[in-house]
Amino acid sequence: MGEVDAAFIQATEHRPKLAVVEADGIPLIDLSILNSPDSPEPNTTVVRPLITEIGEACKNWGFFQVINHGVPFKRRKSLEIAARKFFALWKEEKEKVRRDEVNPLGYYDTEHTKNVRDWKEVFDFTIQNPTLLPASLEPDDKEVRECINQWPENPPELREECEHYAEEVQKLAYKLLELISLSLDLPANRLSGFFKDQTSFIRLNHYPPCPVPHLALGVGRHKDAGALTILAQDDVGGLEVKRKTDGEWIRVKPTHDAYIINVGDIIQVWSNDRYESVEHRAAVNCKKDRISIPFFFNPAHYTNVKPLEELTDDQNLAKYKPYNWGKFFATRKRSNFQKLNVENIQISHFRLLEKSV
Numbered sequence: 001m002g003e004v005d006a007a008f009i010q011a012t013e014h015r016p017k018l019a020v021v022e023a024d025g026i027p028l029i030d031l032s033i034l035n036s037p038d039s040p041e042p043n044t045t046v047v048r049p050l051i052t053e054i055g056e057a058c059k060n061w062g063f064f065q066v067i068n069h070g071v072p073f074k075r076r077k078s079l080e081i082a083a084r085k086f087f088a089l090w091k092e093e094k095e096k097v098r099r100d101e102v103n104p105l106g107y108y109d110t111e112h113t114k115n116v117r118d119w120k121e122v123f124d125f126t127i128q129n130p131t132l133l134p135a136s137l138e139p140d141d142k143e144v145r146e147c148i149n150q151w152p153e154n155p156p157e158l159r160e161e162c163e164h165y166a167e168e169v170q171k172l173a174y175k176l177l178e179l180i181s182l183s184l185d186l187p188a189n190r191l192s193g194f195f196k197d198q199t200s201f202i203r204l205n206h207y208p209p210c211p212v213p214h215l216a217l218g219v220g221r222h223k224d225a226g227a228l229t230i231l232a233q234d235d236v237g238g239l240e241v242k243r244k245t246d247g248e249w250i251r252v253k254p255t256h257d258a259y260i261i262n263v264g265d266i267i268q269v270w271s272n273d274r275y276e277s278v279e280h281r282a283a284v285n286c287k288k289d290r291i292s293i294p295f296f297f298n299p300a301h302y303t304n305v306k307p308l309e310e311l312t313d314d315q316n317l318a319k320y321k322p323y324n325w326g327k328f329f330a331t332r333k334r335s336n337f338q339k340l341n342v343e344n345i346q347i348s349h350f351r352l353l354e355k356s357v
């Protein structure tokens with residue numbers, strides 16, 4: 001195994017297969033109707049087939065890709081170029097904006113997913129600056145802390161590229177949220193209020209070539225904890241999604257200018273399991289670098305996450321007890337930050353009823 005640190009090595013059952021399944025990929029959905037010149041309101045009959053398509057994709061896969069989404073390609077491309085320049089800097093330079101126990105934003109290269117180290121380096125920034133998060137993990141401590149973005153000196157354009165991109169991708173996030181609300185038979189604006197003081201963030205992921213791609217992962221298997229993720233991946237590919245029907249890991253083939261959308265844990269809880277957050281991971285390869293850029297659409301820290309009243313009744317009891325998003329998020333972040341001897345916090349810890357199989 002040569003030089004590779006044992007911390008990166010996945011247990012046998014979690015190692016990626018090198019022959020990947022690309023057949024029967026996740027649904028590809030065309031959003032052009034939303035961006036037509038007379039841009040119809042989301043709750044009209046012309047948009048109905050799209051809402052149905054999104055509802056089916058959320059239910060059957062928890063994942064889908066969108067094209068003609070309205071985010072200008074040049075915004076995404078120029079951010080990717082700036083990100084590559086940043087990751088190409090000397091480590092000492094990147095370390096100047098390193099995240100720490102106090103500020104969870106900036107650069108780091110030692111993230112662990114389920115206690116195994118990821119083969120990647122990342123740069124995180126929030127959409128709202130500052131973003132308010134709980135000051136401690138103590139359930140009763142109401143104190144909050146302002147988290148401030150750390151911007152590197154180089155490349156000088158990184159900050160502007162990040163901010164411009166965030167503005168555009170955020171518009172897409174709100175559109176998708178409306179469509180998902182409608183697909184659950186809720187009013188279009190039912191979920192948007194939770195995002196007033198959003199804790200959303202964007203991550204620039206860089207996966208360097210890896211000498212042991214059969215033993216390590218760029219990101220180990222996990223589910224996204226927030227509401228919705230909007231991921232841009234470059235043309236290298238590596239994202240794998242666990243297919244709900246048979247548990248097979250399916251590689252998501254890069255599609256030019258598409259975004260990959262997935263339902264996170266919060267939508268799973270809000271929808272009382274009508275839509276489920278699905279496990280995914282990123283494989284690495286020994287030849288090429290890869291960049292991916294997820295936007296994690298997260299509500300305000302004070303959000304009490306629980307099944308929506310409209311989606312529960314005597315026949316369909318709430319399957320989760322309420323939990324505070326800020327505390328959940330902070331707890332998850334801490335366990336990703338360093339290797340701990342405890343299991344990551346999961347929504348299953350708030351489950352009231354056993355999952356039916």
Ligand SMILES: O=C(O)CCC(=O)C(=O)O
Pocket residue numbers: 203205219224231233238239240280281282292294
């Ligand atoms: O890089 C990818 O394709 C996936 C990244 C991911 O799942 C994450 O950062 O949560």
Ligand SMILES: [Fe+2]
Pocket residue numbers: 222223224280
């Ligand atoms: Fe993820």
